[in-house]
Amino acid sequence: MPANARSPLAQLKPLSETLLFASNFIRHPNMLGSIIPSSRFLVDQVLKPIDWHGARVIVEYGPGIGTFTAEILRRMRSDAQLVVIETNRDFVRFLRKTLPDPRLHVVLDSAAEVQSVLVRLGLPPPRYIISGIPLGSMPDPVRADIAAKSRAALEPGGAFLVYQFTARALPTLQRTFGDVRRSVERRNFPPAQLFLCTTGA
Ligand SMILES: C[S@@+](CC[C@H](N)C(=O)[O-])C[C@H]1O[C@@H](n2cnc3c(N)ncnc32)[C@H](O)[C@@H]1O
Structure with a gap:
């Protein structure tokens, strides 16, 4: 095993x-989309695909x-900044407690508010937005709104990195x-x- 690889046991949550x-999945199945983390x-x-050297602001x-x-x-x-936007209070509380990193901003809000969140934090447009929210199970107008606001929030040449359990959002x-x-x-449950x-740049 390479020196920098983590052992399989160390990777278990x-x-x-x-x-x-x-x-939380049992209480909000549609909001989570999966019973176990990725x-x-x-x-x-x-x-x-992330160019870590070029990324000064990232949103999740x-x-x-x-x-x-x-x-x-x-x-x-x-010197980069990471903004995470989460609608679930339990997760927000957990993240603030377990990841005390000065580069991290944990925001209780919806992804649909990405632009106002960035303005509030005084941050420039992100190079990347990483999204695990269940876009596929949202009503069409909500999904379209989040996609459009994400595109508008990104810096020119930026990318929206999306993972989903269906192709409904495609x-x-x-x-x-x-x-x-x-x-x-x-190699994920579900795949x-x-x-x-x-x-475009
Ligand atoms: C499939 S889980 C992914 C969790 C984690 N990123 C992972 O990969 O293990 C989806 C997450 O999106 C959150 N979520 C759902 N709708 C959201 C929205 N509109 N804005 C922000 N977060 C949302 C849920 O509360 C949940 O934490």
Whole structure:
């Protein structure tokens, strides 16, 4: 195993975190979309296109218990800023307690408010928005609104990195961004579809 690889056991989430996620899935199944957090395989695949040197501001929608958040913080520049936007109070409280990093802003709000959140924090447009929110199960106008606001919030040449458990959001993403590259990560439960949506420079 390479020196920097984490052992399979070290990658298992503590039971309390898995239970916090699962109990929230039981209460809000449509908001979460999955009963367990994303796998490390999915995290690696979603984050693969990111140019970490060039990314000064990154936004994440729907961090849950921080499976992507912790890894983004680990990889991003020491002077970059990460804004995570989450609608679930339990997750917001958990993230504020468990990830005390001065580069991290944990915001209780909807992804639809991304532009006002960035203005409130006084941050410039992000290079990347990473999204795990269940766009596919939202009503069409809500999904279209979030896609359009995400595109408008990104810096020129920025990208919207989306992972979903269905392809239902794809037509909206294609209409909004034009250029959408698709891939699949099967080593996740459920298997995930990835959509890399880019804006022209
Ligand atoms: C599938 S879970 C993903 C959790 C985590 N990112 C992961 O990959 O394990 C979806 C998350 O999106 C949040 N969410 C749903 N709708 C949202 C919205 N409109 N804005 C922000 N977060 C939202 C849910 O509360 C939940 O934490």
